[in-house]
Amino acid sequence: MLKFFVVRSISLLPLCVLIVTIAFTLLHLVPGDPAVVMLGIDATPERIAEMQTRLGLDRPFLERYLVYLANVAQGDLGYSNFLSKDVLPAIVERLPVSLLLAAMSLFWAVLLGVPAGVFAAAHRGSLIDRAVMFSSLAGMSIPSFWFGLILIMVVGVWFGVLPTGGYVSPFENPWEALKHMMLPSLSLGFIQMAQVARMTRSAMLEILRQDYILVARAKGMPEFTILFNHALRNGLTSILTVLALIFAEVLGGALVTEQIFSLPGLGQLIVSAVGFRDYPVIQGSLVVVGIAYVLINTLTDAAYRIIDPRIRDS
Amino acid sequence: MSAAQTLGRKSGFAGALSLIRGNGQILFGVVVLVVLGALAVLAPLVVSYPPELTSVMNRLKPPSLEHIFGTDAFGRDVFSRFAYGARYSLLIGATTMLATTVIGSAIGIFSGYVRGTIDLMLMRVMEAFMAIPAILLAIALLAILGNNLGNLVIALSIAYIPRLARIARGLTLTISEELYVESARAVGARPLRIVFHYILPQLLPAILVQSSFVFAYAVISEAGLSFLGVGVQPPAPSWGGILSDGRTYMAIAPWITVFPGLGILLIVLGLNQLGDGLRDALDPRLRSLS
Numbered sequence: 039m040l041k042f043f044v045v046r047s048i049s050l051l052p053l054c055v056l057i058v059t060i061a062f063t064l065l066h067l068v069p070g071d072p073a074v075v076m077l078g079i080d081a082t083p084e085r086i087a088e089m090q091t092r093l094g095l096d097r098p099f100l101e102r103y104l105v106y107l108a109n110v111a112q113g114d115l116g117y118s119n120f121l122s123k124d125v126l127p128a129i130v131e132r133l134p135v136s137l138l139l140a141a142m143s144l145f146w147a148v149l150l151g152v153p154a155g156v157f158a159a160a161h162r163g164s165l166i167d168r169a170v171m172f173s174s175l176a177g178m179s180i181p182s183f184w185f186g187l188i189l190i191m192v193v194g195v196w197f198g199v200l201p202t203g204g205y206v207s208p209f210e211n212p213w214e215a216l217k218h219m220m221l222p223s224l225s226l227g228f229i230q231m232a233q234v235a236r237m238t239r240s241a242m243l244e245i246l247r248q249d250y251i252l253v254a255r256a257k258g259m260p261e262f263t264i265l266f267n268h269a270l271r272n273g274l275t276s277i278l279t280v281l282a283l284i285f286a287e288v289l290g291g292a293l294v295t296e297q298i299f300s301l302p303g304l305g306q307l308i309v310s311a312v313g314f315r316d317y318p319v320i321q322g323s324l325v326v327v328g329i330a331y332v333l334i335n336t337l338t339d340a341a342y343r344i345i346d347p348r349i350r351d352s
Numbered sequence: 353m354s355a356a357q358t359l360g361r362k363s364g365f366a367g368a369l370s371l372i373r374g375n376g377q378i379l380f381g382v383v384v385l386v387v388l389g390a391l392a393v394l395a396p397l398v399v400s401y402p403p404e405l406t407s408v409m410n411r412l413k414p415p416s417l418e419h420i421f422g423t424d425a426f427g428r429d430v431f432s433r434f435a436y437g438a439r440y441s442l443l444i445g446a447t448t449m450l451a452t453t454v455i456g457s458a459i460g461i462f463s464g465y466v467r468g469t470i471d472l473m474l475m476r477v478m479e480a481f482m483a484i485p486a487i488l489l490a491i492a493l494l495a496i497l498g499n500n501l502g503n504l505v506i507a508l509s510i511a512y513i514p515r516l517a518r519i520a521r522g523l524t525l526t527i528s529e530e531l532y533v534e535s536a537r538a539v540g541a542r543p544l545r546i547v548f549h550y551i552l553p554q555l556l557p558a559i560l561v562q563s564s565f566v567f568a569y570a571v572i573s574e575a576g577l578s579f580l581g582v583g584v585q586p587p588a589p590s591w592g593g594i595l596s597d598g599r600t601y602m603a604i605a606p607w608i609t610v611f612p613g614l615g616i617l618l619i620v621l622g623l624n625q626l627g628d629g630l631r632d633a634l635d636p637r638l639r640s641l642s
Binding site: 068191327 | 580
């Protein structure tokens, strides 16, 4: 396993460098002088010159690129003028909120989507199957932020059961934190549940046709054990693939959902950065989110090896 | 494969008609697109009030015969804004789809056809782009390029091109192994001829299916971006913008939020159905791909 991680990390390096390169290149797409755009036309020449130095615009292109790459490698994502602090701590401060939201959404997606998919496959063509397929179709078509607004209206305002906004740290008050995260994660998780249910269903349909399932049935094994112990375990790898794929979508969706539920996550940071033309923050978020995605994918690959001995031994 | 064969024998238009008639999902998708498209194009004829017309006396009125979708906080007719908003969603969605499809498949086919180091490098770049959530990449690009409709389409296209490129590349790799491509090469066909006459026709069904999904993603993302205030700028009536205006008044005037959301839902549902239907009708091998 250790060897696997070492080899994987080395092979992922070029990908991470590319992500950093994309973030770096973005600044050079700014029409005109980024320093002037950031500070506005009223800025004094001294301040513009100072900003140019800070952004490294007074140095040659290649040198700027290498310096940026070296800085990122050392965890230095630049300095945000508008927050008056370094970019990395600003992002790290906000990231847990977005990650918690994304993780909880995925949790709902798995908790509801996997059993729904298994039952739908086991009772193909039945009412359950059609209900699952219909809700998964609806889930794929509903914009998550709109669903969030509707949830706020129905659950929060009409019934008044759950808080509709704000963030409580789970370390301070776990119960309140859970309540505050409930609606945001459900609104985002419902969309993902749809995809998980669909994928689980099609993977299970494939597996339930196999001979070993027939043998298990012939032995008189309880249906529940067959479905969840025998069949699902075999389908886990394809479900895991979907989970890794939708992680980027969940994180992206979390950025919008945060706005609706006033969660102080990465999304708010980025949207305000766009307003202030705070380029280092925008670049930094791309780098952090991109590399987070790469890491999640590596963990998924590691999980394949735990779940599936055939992959482990090959 | 039978539907594809039927399609091959008939002329383009007749083939398309028989496709629509034979498949409920495709029919649903086409009907939704045609109805919303007509609403968008004919908006000035359909609505009774201009979308920007404010009326202090008619603030936050619930749906009635005069204002079938109600009015917003400025007394503007929500139905009129909805109809004009369909223009933004459809226009941005369709243009993004076109740009993504053309550029994405060009990159994918090129990469899969030449193989080797260029292929490896191109695909790594695509992977790097895919590691960044589409909406985040679009936000970043809009912040950098500046905010207007053209840049919105550019930003969304860049975010979705890698998806298409990867699928087109994968299929090109398989197809260019086929015997008939090899025989074309053997009789001396030039690469461009091979791509356009032998590879592209085989790829088209898959690309068509993906295009309809890209259209759907683009509609949702545009609404999300406009909702965040970085997409179509107010007072232009985009659906995301109307949603964002309405959220403050959700407790007292839910109709402002409900109708544009239903519009997005309908359009995306239609496109998803269209994509699923096309996949089943044109190429059963692709069913396992999504």
